[in-house]
Amino acid sequence: MKGFGAQQRLGAVLILVLPVLTVAAGAWKADAIALMCGCLAAAGVTAAVAWSWLTDLVNLADFVAHLAGRREPVAPPLNTGIARRLSSALSRAHHDWMVESRRHSALAASYEATLDSIPDPLFLLDGARRVVGANVAANALVERDPLDMEIGALLRVPAVMDAVDRALAGQPTNDVEFSLSGPTERTFLARLRRLSEPGVGGTRVVLALHDITTIRRSERMRAEFVANASHELRTPLAGLQGYIETLAGPARNDAPARERFLPIMLQMAQRMGRLIEDLLSLSRIEFSEHARPTDPVDLGAVVRGVAETLAPQAEARSMTITTDIAPDLPAIPGQADQVAQVVQNLVDNALKYGRPGTPVEVSVGLADSAARPGGPYLAVIVRDHGEGIAREHLPRLTERFYRCDAARSRELGGTGLGLAIVKHIVNRHRAHLAIDSTEGKGSTFTVTFRTKGAS
Ligand SMILES: Nc1ncnc2c1ncn2[C@@H]1O[C@H](COP(=O)(O)OP(=O)(O)OP(=O)(O)O)[C@@H](O)[C@H]1O
Ligand SMILES: [Mg+2]
Numbered sequence: 001m002k003g004f005g006a007q008q009r010l011g012a013v014l015i016l017v018l019p020v021l022t023v024a025a026g027a028w029k030a031d032a033i034a035l036m037c038g039c040l041a042a043a044g045v046t047a048a049v050a051w052s053w054l055t056d057l058v059n060l061a062d063f064v065a066h067l068a069g070r071r072e073p074v075a076p077p078l079n080t081g082i083a084r085r086l087s088s089a090l091s092r093a094h095h096d097w098m099v100e101s102r103r104h105s106a107l108a109a110s111y112e113a114t115l116d117s118i119p120d121p122l123f124l125l126d127g128a129r130r131v132v133g134a135n136v137a138a139n140a141l142v143e144r145d146p147l148d149m150e151i152g153a154l155l156r157v158p159a160v161m162d163a164v165d166r167a168l169a170g171q172p173t174n175d176v177e178f179s180l181s182g183p184t185e186r187t188f189l190a191r192l193r194r195l196s197e198p199g200v201g202g203t204r205v206v207l208a209l210h211d212i213t214t215i216r217r218s219e220r221m222r223a224e225f226v227a228n229a230s231h232e233l234r235t236p237l238a239g240l241q242g243y244i245e246t247l248a249g250p251a252r253n254d255a256p257a258r259e260r261f262l263p264i265m266l267q268m269a270q271r272m273g274r275l276i277e278d279l280l281s282l283s284r285i286e287f288s289e290h291a292r293p294t295d296p297v298d299l300g301a302v303v304r305g306v307a308e309t310l311a312p313q314a315e316a317r318s319m320t321i322t323t324d325i326a327p328d329l330p331a332i333p334g335q336a337d338q339v340a341q342v343v344q345n346l347v348d349n350a351l352k353y354g355r356p357g358t359p360v361e362v363s364v365g366l367a368d369s370a371a372r373p374g375g376p377y378l379a380v381i382v383r384d385h386g387e388g389i390a391r392e393h394l395p396r397l398t399e400r401f402y403r404c405d406a407a408r409s410r411e412l413g414g415t416g417l418g419l420a421i422v423k424h425i426v427n428r429h430r431a432h433l434a435i436d437s438t439e440g441k442g443s444t445f446t447v448t449f450r451t452k453g454a455s
Contacts (some may be wrong), residue, residue, distance in 0.1 A: 003339040010075070014430075021263075025172060026363070028351070039100065052079045052080060053080060053083075054085035055079060056078050056079055056080050057083070057104050059076035059078060060076070060078070060083055060086060060090075061273055062076060063075065063076050063087055063090065064090065064427045066138070067094045068208075068325055069091060075087050075088070076089055081360070083181075085410070086311060092242065100420075102305045103243070104418070106398050112277065115133075115135040116136040116137075117136050118135060118137065119137055119211070120132065120137060120139075120208055120209055120210050120211060121134070121135065121137040121138035121141040121188075121208075121209040121211075122135045122137070122138055122154070122206065122209075123138050123146065123151060123207040123209075124199065124203040124205075124206055124207075124208070125151055125164065125168075125201060125203065125204060125205045125206075125207060126198075126201065126202040126204055127168060127198075127202070127204045128150075128168065129150050129151050129152060129161075129164055129165075129168070130148060130150055130151070131146040131147055131148065131149050131150075131154070132147070132150055132200070132201035132202055133200060133201055133203060133205055134146045135148075137376060137411070138209075141155045141180075141209070141365075145319055147158055149289060151164060152209065155180075155253075157176075157178045157190075158207070159175050159176045159178060159181075160207075161192045162452060163176050163192050164189060164192060164205060164207060167192040167193070167205045168204055168205055170194060170273070173191065173192045174328050175189050176190040177189050177190075177212070178190065184211045185213075186211060186345075187211075187212050187213045187216045187236070188209040188211055188212065188213075189209070189210040189212050190207060190208070190209055190210075191207075191208045191209075192205055192206070192207055192208075193205065193206045193211060194209075210361075225400055225401075226286075226398065228401040229275075229279060229401075232275050232401065232415060232416075233272055233275060235275075235351060236268035236269070236271045236272050236274065237268075238431075239264075239265075239268050240265055240268045240269060240272075242294070243261045243264065243265050243268075244265075249410065257306050271413065271415075274415060275415045275417075278417040278418075278421065279417070281341075281421060282417060282420060282421055282424065283301075284422040285338065285421065285425055286424055286442060288428065289424060289427055289428045292333070292427075292428065292429065292430060293333065293334050293335035293338070293358070293428065293429065293454045294333045295333070295334060295335060296331035296332070297331055297332050297333070297334040297336045297339050298300065298329075298331055298333070299331075299332055299364050299378055299449065300326075300327060300329055300364050301337065302336065302339050302340050303323055303325060303343055303362050303364050304323060304325070305340060306340060306344045306347055306362075306363060307321040307323050307345045307347070309344070310347050310348065310351060313348070313351055314351055315353060317354075317356045318352055318356045318357045319354060319356060319357065319358060319359065319360060320359045320360070321347060321351075321359070321360045321362060322359050322360070322361050322362070323362050323364075324361070324362070324363035324364070324365070325363070325364045325365075325367065326363075326365035326366075327363060329364065329366070329378060330376070330378070330451045331451070332378055332449040332450065332451050333429075333450070333451075333452075334429050334449065335428075335429075337454070338425045338428070338429070339425070339429070339449075341421065341422075341425060342380075342422050342425050342426065342447060343362070343380060343382070345359060345418040345419065345421060345422050346380075346382040346422065346445045346447075347362060347382055347419065349384075349418060349419070349445075350382050350383070350386070351382035351384075351444075352385035352409075352412045352414065353384065353386045353387060353443070354385055354386035355385055355387070358384070358385035358386070358442075359385070360382065360383070360384050361384075362380070362381070362382050362383075363380075363381045363383075364378065364379070364380050364381075365378070365379060365397065365446050366378060366379075367379040375450065375451070375452065375454065376433075376450060376451055377448045377449060377450055377451065378448070378449050379447065379448045379449075380447045380449070381445070381446045382444070382445060383442065383443070383444045383445075384442045384443055385442040386442050386443065387440065387442075388437045388438050388439040388440055388441055388443055390404065390436040390439055390440070391402060391437075394437065396434055397419050397435060398419045398420055398423035399420065400416065400417055400420040401415075401416040401417065401420075402416060402420075403416045403439065426447055429449060429450075430450060431448055431449045431450065432447070432448045433445070433446070433447050433449055434446045434447075434448070
């Protein structure tokens with residue numbers, strides 16, 4: 001009982017000694033009154049000491065209740081030294097516990113924020129494949145709160161479930177590639193890590209889904225692009241080889257055949273040349289797409305120039321190009337030759353796919369978007385009165401080599417790269433391309449340029 005105070009010791013001695021003394025005195029004198037007085041005195045002292053201890057005990061109990069309630073503790077007034085020591089020890093322990101608890105809360109919050117900042121969906125699974133934790137990306141993927149759900153009910157992919165079971169059984173697992181169908185198909189790589197000790201909420205396995213949709217898509221696009229480009233080159237090249245073989249062999253001395261073949265051969269060579277030129281132009285634009293051009297460009301002058309250049313082409317199809325250019329337009333920041341290429345490709349399409357005898361209308365004016373950053377905006381609108389474009393083709397028109405009617409486009413000398421070039425130039429200029437078309441009536445292509453440098 002180290003530290004047991006003098007007051008307490010005196011109290012304890014009195015409790016024991018006083019009754020004995022008074023009883024002894026009573027017996028000695030055989031005096032009943034003295035005996036009673038002694039007993040009363042002893043009871044009084046005992047009650048006083050016990051009262052002080054009981055009060056401290058009650059106060060300490062209240063104090064502990066306060067601590068348990070996580071409220072800021074206020075040490076109670078205590079009479080006995082041992083109770084005061086107990087109270088200050090409890091206060092210190094409570095303080096340390098609170099500091100530790102705050103540290104753990106901050107740590108948990110930072111882990112949660114870290115998990116939520118990861119763009120890939122993450123699921124924490126317990127030994128029964130139940131979700132005991134998930135980040136924001138995981139919630140978004142399954143479009144619900146996945147907590148407490150069995151992972152098999154959320155991702156119905158047998159190969160992933162097999163891998164989860166193997167990971168839970170402590171067996172090695174490989175990454176599993178799988179696709180989820182939906183409005184847009186997404187491809188993921190599932191990675192599993194088993195924890196050596198159960199983690200938060202009984203986590204045994206962490207399932208991370210790495211979204212590789214864009215990687216797979218660009219791989220596919222690259223492969224398609226190479227296949228398309230070689231196909232486009234192979235056709236005229238094979239034709240050219242055929243004609244050369246004929247002219248070098250059976251038609252060596254056939255002057256009329258030579259007369260007939262040479263213009264066709266020239267056309268084929270020109271076609272290959274155009275394709276290579278377009279491909280080079282595309283790669284040049286792509287290469288500089290991040291650097292926004294800043295030269296002041298007079299859009300009205302560009303449109304007038306294009307209309308003049310393509311006038312003979314329009315005439316050949318009994319068509320006209322009409323221009324409507326609003327006066328006093330501000331210049332746009334850009335690269336003049338690229339802006340001209342945009343207008344030229346759009347007017348070229350309007351002439352190719354417009355109905356003979358109809359006009360192609362090109363207008364330049366202010367777009368009603370002055371309130372947006374970079375405004376006021378200038379819009380170039382190219383309208384034709386041709387066959388129009390079916391709705392299902394619209395989203396894919398700016399893909400390389402995409403043509404609604406490939407045979408028709410080739411027949412007209414098209415390579416299927418014109419709108420892809422337009423899209424990249426538009427992106428480089430932080431402009432916007434909108435396509436509107438009604439089958440049988442015609443199409444309207446609108447490019448909206450910013451007039452201010454804000455990006
Ligand atoms: N104004 C239009 N009216 C109807 N269809 C159009 C129009 N503009 C484009 N298209 C369709 O979009 C396809 C892609 O156009 P794009 O300009 O990229 O290629 P292209 O005209 O075939 O060849 P080029 O590389 O010579 O421009 C065309 O093949 C055509 O089917
Ligand atoms: Mg075109």
